[in-house]
């Protein structure tokens with residue numbers, strides 16, 4: 001079995017042919033264009049494979065209606081997709097009538113974990129994708145939680161600071177504003193901008209806007225005080241948010257994906273310890289917090305899983 005998986009992101013459109021074991025047989029990516037007019041051509045360039053497929057899955061940021069594949073709400077750089085039906089954009093590439101499914105990108109990542117990864121066989125699971133922003137998805141009683149309007153599971157927009165910074169969603173103090181690559185980079189930028197004593201200032205003095213989340217973790221691992229404080233504070237807030245989520249969902253497992261998960265034990269060790277401490281009274285056992293198993297081509301494999309699950 002072969003399925004086309006498409007991952008529409010703010011900077012890149014990624015596509016691939018995925019087999020029944022979750023292996024990517026072919027993959028391509030192109031930069032995401034700035035308007036709908038150029039989008040169809042970019043999509044054809046990324047996803048116009050010669051292979052005959054038995055279905056197509058699409059993951060996209062924002063609120064997607066999985067019944068119609070319509071993009072309901074999509075703030076940010078790909079805002080121009082709001083109101084379009086993703087299936088209609090993809091069908092011309094397929095050559096014949098096959099099932100097409102679409103959903104929010106974090107839910108798509110969870111679908112991949114449900115079919116081939118850490119959520120396989122689990123009735124209740126949570127997923128956080130820690131990247132530029134924070135995506136989230138929940139499996140409840142064996143099914144992906146969608147809610148009344150498809151907006152359920154946006155765990156990155158849990159409020160953890162009532163008076164915190166403004167978020168892309170319009171609210172203040174969401175988890176995403178405190179723990180995400182953007183949030184960590186913004187804190188580092190402040191350190192550099194103020195000229196504070198730190199390796200970050202040494203490394204990025206001439207190009208402060210190029211500071212990366214990965215560099216902050218690296219500086220922290222090397223013992224830099226300012227970087228350590230940024231990382232510790234971010235993980236402290238993430239732990240608080242996750243403890244609250246465990247009390248709500250009582251999952252069998254928490255799966256953490258996204259590029260910040262590559263920080264490994266520097267993230268997972270303090271996160272597990274603080275979450276366990278915060279939930280010690282209400283939770284009967286320590287909930288495992290594990291790294292996502294589908295680390296490569298996550299969006300493409302997950303999008304393919306969306307179709308495989310429905311077969």
Ligand SMILES: [Zn+2]
Pocket residue numbers: 156157167168169170171174176
């Ligand atoms: Zn928000």
